Amino acid sequence: MENFVFYNPVKILFGKGQIANIGTEIPPDAKILITYGGGSIKANGVYDQVKSALAGRNVFEFGGIEPNPHLETLMQAVELIRKEGIDFLLAVGGGSVADGTKFIAAAVPFIGDPWDILAKGAPVTAALPMGVVLTLPATGSEMNTNAVITKWETQEKLYFASPLVFPKFSVLDPETTFSLPPRQVGNGIVDAFTHVMEQYLTYPVNAPLQDRMAESILKTLISEGPKTLANPTDYDTRANLVWSATMALNGLIAAGVPQDWTTHMIGHELTALHGLDHAQTLAVVLPSTLTIKRDRKWQKLLQYADRVWDLVGGSEEERVNTAISKTRDFFESVGVRTHLSDYGVGLETIPAVIENLEKHGMTALGENKDVNLEVVEQILALCA
Amino acid sequence: MENFVFYNPVKILFGKGQIANIGTEIPPDAKILITYGGGSIKANGVYDQVKSALAGRNVFEFGGIEPNPHLETLMQAVELIRKEGIDFLLAVGGGSVADGTKFIAAAVPFIGDPWDILAKGAPVTAALPMGVVLTLPATGSEMNTNAVITKWETQEKLYFASPLVFPKFSVLDPETTFSLPPRQVGNGIVDAFTHVMEQYLTYPVNAPLQDRMAESILKTLISEGPKTLANPTDYDTRANLVWSATMALNGLIAAGVPQDWTTHMIGHELTALHGLDHAQTLAVVLPSTLTIKRDRKWQKLLQYADRVWDLVGGSEEERVNTAISKTRDFFESVGVRTHLSDYGVGLETIPAVIENLEKHGMTALGENKDVNLEVVEQILALCA
Numbered sequence: 001m002e003n004f005v006f007y008n009p010v011k012i013l014f015g016k017g018q019i020a021n022i023g024t025e026i027p028p029d030a031k032i033l034i035t036y037g038g039g040s041i042k043a044n045g046v047y048d049q050v051k052s053a054l055a056g057r058n059v060f061e062f063g064g065i066e067p068n069p070h071l072e073t074l075m076q077a078v079e080l081i082r083k084e085g086i087d088f089l090l091a092v093g094g095g096s097v098a099d100g101t102k103f104i105a106a107a108v109p110f111i112g113d114p115w116d117i118l119a120k121g122a123p124v125t126a127a128l129p130m131g132v133v134l135t136l137p138a139t140g141s142e143m144n145t146n147a148v149i150t151k152w153e154t155q156e157k158l159y160f161a162s163p164l165v166f167p168k169f170s171v172l173d174p175e176t177t178f179s180l181p182p183r184q185v186g187n188g189i190v191d192a193f194t195h196v197m198e199q200y201l202t203y204p205v206n207a208p209l210q211d212r213m214a215e216s217i218l219k220t221l222i223s224e225g226p227k228t229l230a231n232p233t234d235y236d237t238r239a240n241l242v243w244s245a246t247m248a249l250n251g252l253i254a255a256g257v258p259q260d261w262t263t264h265m266i267g268h269e270l271t272a273l274h275g276l277d278h279a280q281t282l283a284v285v286l287p288s289t290l291t292i293k294r295d296r297k298w299q300k301l302l303q304y305a306d307r308v309w310d311l312v313g314g315s316e317e318e319r320v321n322t323a324i325s326k327t328r329d330f331f332e333s334v335g336v337r338t339h340l341s342d343y344g345v346g347l348e349t350i351p352a353v354i355e356n357l358e359k360h361g362m363t364a365l366g367e368n369k370d371v372n373l374e375v376v377e378q379i380l381a382l383c384a
Numbered sequence: 385m386e387n388f389v390f391y392n393p394v395k396i397l398f399g400k401g402q403i404a405n406i407g408t409e410i411p412p413d414a415k416i417l418i419t420y421g422g423g424s425i426k427a428n429g430v431y432d433q434v435k436s437a438l439a440g441r442n443v444f445e446f447g448g449i450e451p452n453p454h455l456e457t458l459m460q461a462v463e464l465i466r467k468e469g470i471d472f473l474l475a476v477g478g479g480s481v482a483d484g485t486k487f488i489a490a491a492v493p494f495i496g497d498p499w500d501i502l503a504k505g506a507p508v509t510a511a512l513p514m515g516v517v518l519t520l521p522a523t524g525s526e527m528n529t530n531a532v533i534t535k536w537e538t539q540e541k542l543y544f545a546s547p548l549v550f551p552k553f554s555v556l557d558p559e560t561t562f563s564l565p566p567r568q569v570g571n572g573i574v575d576a577f578t579h580v581m582e583q584y585l586t587y588p589v590n591a592p593l594q595d596r597m598a599e600s601i602l603k604t605l606i607s608e609g610p611k612t613l614a615n616p617t618d619y620d621t622r623a624n625l626v627w628s629a630t631m632a633l634n635g636l637i638a639a640g641v642p643q644d645w646t647t648h649m650i651g652h653e654l655t656a657l658h659g660l661d662h663a664q665t666l667a668v669v670l671p672s673t674l675t676i677k678r679d680r681k682w683q684k685l686l687q688y689a690d691r692v693w694d695l696v697g698g699s700e701e702e703r704v705n706t707a708i709s710k711t712r713d714f715f716e717s718v719g720v721r722t723h724l725s726d727y728g729v730g731l732e733t734i735p736a737v738i739e740n741l742e743k744h745g746m747t748a749l750g751e752n753k754d755v756n757l758e759v760v761e762q763i764l765a766l767c768a
Contacts, residue, residue, distance in 0.1 A: 015385070
């Protein structure tokens, strides 16, 4: 096992009716900004629940945060906050709203151009406190330090992380996700699954507890994912998806083990260039990454085949192949297509992806830092 | 799944050499009290590492905290702290030192008799900040809110919990545990295993992720426990035990599921009356609790038999019986005996245990609150 530091102070309020409890989690004299996306929270009753929980409080609103939240949009919120002296942010929505709000939280007190936090790794030294009311299980943003932001002007999708943007609390009420369209639920399943794979499917370091916990999440997603798509209002099934997605990226299964993230880094460029949903890019790229890097991931691929897919017969090669194809089949089974051609993207995009990765310094990806641009090209060639 | 609140802000510094980093985790102008036990930390080098990490700092010391820490001892530390204006506590030792230090932290600012926190459930409204350098993997105290304290004068062993006594940080360096005697390592394995069982072996609530994570810890303890006893200085194996023991009782696997704790409550009384090690009482009581409550635990016993012990053949009854006897065998295999007679205690102790449980209000134990004193009597009769 590798040395690690684990720290995650996010308070999780999980279950039916928990939105009613947010009032006590926010300082009584706070000037609160509710941030949200395209307005689905107004259609599904979440907005009303939040407003009711904050009745009589000093509340502002900022809507319109888009998927893959845009720097340009978020900076409008920063301006509003500075003008009004707002001092607490409440993100109500999915991962994009949470990520965008993290950026806002860090940008408000930032001296200089806040895009430098992502583009130049400028340190975050202060941030407004924030909470989250989650309405889409997928990114894990509700219980971590990470945010991915897109600069529309230059079509760049970059990330930053800081312990200062840990939400103070996150409400996870599975019922708020019942009205999600199947596409978003399927995307969430693929996103959470891939988060686990990035932290699990590397090489063994004798960390059996972390391995088994990662496998626990994968198996739960495999069992509960299709069920919750078939019965979107079954509470327990949806609750299991929600908790799995949060646990997939809260730091716990990463503690003491190597991490990959090749698939995510390539995927970000595909979203930036072609507008694919984040999870669609993961569904396309992950099977190819596993195939191209199979030799160095061999032991973990065999363990994955055995423990997650119960593959026992056949040669090692057969089990590895089957495990990878089962991964692809699982993504397809939850409605997320796994080939670039499914999204009308051809292999002629490869040079642009390579160029952008190079521009963003992503030239030595993966747990062994051996995924250079040539290897990325091989991976993308398999994504056709 | 049941509703839950999960919150655990303890920062874990895990691995070789991490003691060297504690200086930056403690406020620079703090008046620090190092608390410890019988002095093993001076023999194994941990004391020197701590002193070296705190060189030049304002440091006091308080040693002599015994196993099942005594109120009478801890109150001496409270007096010292009040006199010297100490404002940060650093517990260096195992669960008893951590628990005792949590009590000290809460007792210092307490108005009135601090024993009321345990005996009368008096609320903890303030506590000194504390950190932990763990030297014994067992209780999970390094990453939770709980403490068990014994009042020597009246032979009472009671517990309290408060989020105010979460350690700010805990250092888990597996190397600091290499010199532990086998008895303490075996005890730690049984303690951690039983912690998981108290949160897992109840009834199903459709929480597959929590179940699988609990099973992950159990399986890791089963695989790593005997190995680390056989090779006490093998780093990875010990590291896996240390991390399993912490994860066994940090709130995570309890989130959203029912909990039992019958075995612990009976065990506390046996320690108070007869001085058995905490883990010895658990090894004695758990198999009997599972046997007596088998009907209401049936589904989870079958799942435990299947997933943790890989028992597939035979009738349900046979699998349940075998799973319970394998639990007992496992405890014996790590050197912890499982019958009261092994410790020279006869069944004539039953009335005293019952009387004390009644006195402490423990008359409706278990996940169904149906373990009354009559049932406790049945459980104890099986412990002979």
